[in-house]
Amino acid sequence: MKKLIFLPFLFFLLSCQIQNQNKIITVTGEINAKEIGITLGHEHVLVDFIGAEKVSADRYNQDTAFHQILPYLNELEEHGVKTFVECTPSYLGKDVTLLKRLSKETGINFITNTGFYGAFDNKFIPQHVLGMTAEMIAQFWIAEFEQGIDGTGIRPGFIKIAVDRKPLSEFHASLARAAALAHKETGLTIMSHTGPAVGAFQQLEILNEEGVSPEAFIWTHASNEEDWLKLVEAAQMGCWISLDKYGWSEEALKGETLAYLKEQNVLDKVLISHDAGWYEPGKPERKFKSYTPIFKILIPNLKEKGFTEEDINLLLVENPAKAFTMKKRLQ
Ligand SMILES: [Zn+2]
Secondary structure (H helix, E strand, O other): OOOHHHHHHHHHHHHHHHHOOOOEEOOOOOEEHHHOOEEEEEEEEOOOOOOOOOOOOOOHHHHHOOOHHHHHHHHHHOOOOEEEEEEEOOOOOOOOOHHHHHHHHHHOEOOEOOOOOOOOOOOOOHHHOOOHHHHHHHHHHHHHHHHHOOOOOOOEEEEEEEEEOOOOOHHHHHHHHHHHHHHHHHOOOOEEEEHHHHHHHHHHHHHHHHOOOOOHHEEEEEOOOOHHHHHHHHHHHOOEEEOOOOOOOOOOHOHHHHHHHHHHHHHHHHHEOOOOEOEOOOOOOOOOOOHHHHHHHHHHHHOOOOOOOHHHHHHHHHHHHHHHHOOOOOO
C-alpha cells in the first residue's frame, strides 16, 4: 500500500524536475536558461536589404564578413556579454553557419530564429510564401525547429516575424497566427518587429484567439510607440517590451523611458538592446554600429537615476533568460 502512494509522488517530483530544466536553444545547442548571463536581446551581424528575390549567400564572402564583424564582438568581452540574440530574419541575410563560426571564435552564445519578415510591404517575403495559409507557414517553422535551418542542423531559438507600422494587413495577421500555432507546438518565443501599439495589441489579440499568452510575445521596437502608457498596458498583460534602439539617438540613452517603466513597476517585463551592427553585402562603406552604448552610456545614466545592480541584472540577465526560454505559454 505504501509503495502505491509513493510512486505517484515520485513521478510528481520527476516531472517538477523536468519542468525546472528551462532550456534556451543557441546555434551550438541547448543551454540551461540559468547560463544565459548578460544578454543583448536584439542585434545583427549581417543584414542584406536587397529583397527576397535576389538575396543569396553568394552576394558576399563569408570570411570577409567574419573578419569585419569579429572586432565588434570582441569589444563585448570587457562588458561580460555571454549571449547575443541575432535577429536577422530569413531572406534578409540570416547566415546561421556564420553565426556558429562567430560563436565558436568568441565563446558568446548566439541565438538565431525561424520566421518570416513581412514589414516593408512584404519585400522580404518570397512570392510562394504570400500564398501560404497560417497553418502551412507554421508547419514550415516547426520543421526548422525540429530539423534545423537549411539542412545545417542549427536550430532556431525563437520565431521572428515583422509587420508594418499600421493596422495589420491580412497577410501580417496570418503571420501572427502562424507564430501562435508554431508556439503551441514548439514553445519558442515570438519576437515581432512591430511599430506603434496598434499592431502590437492586434497581434496579442490573435495570440489570445489561439490560446497563447502575451508572455510568449516580444513587442520589438516598442520604443517606436510614443505613448509610454501603452508600454505599461502591454507589460501588465504579460507581454515583453523590447527597447532595442539604444545607440540610435542620444536622447534615448538618457534612460527616461526605463526610469518611467521602473516607476510603473514593470521593469520585470523589459528587454534592452541596440539593434546595432552590421556587415551589409555590397555596401563596404557602411559604418558598423557598435554593440556597447548600453554599457558605456545608458547604464551609468541609469545608475544616476537610482537604478540598482539588481535592476540592471533584471534587464540584462533575468528578463532575457525568461523571455527566451523554450516553454509553452498558454492562456
Ligand atoms: Zn533588428
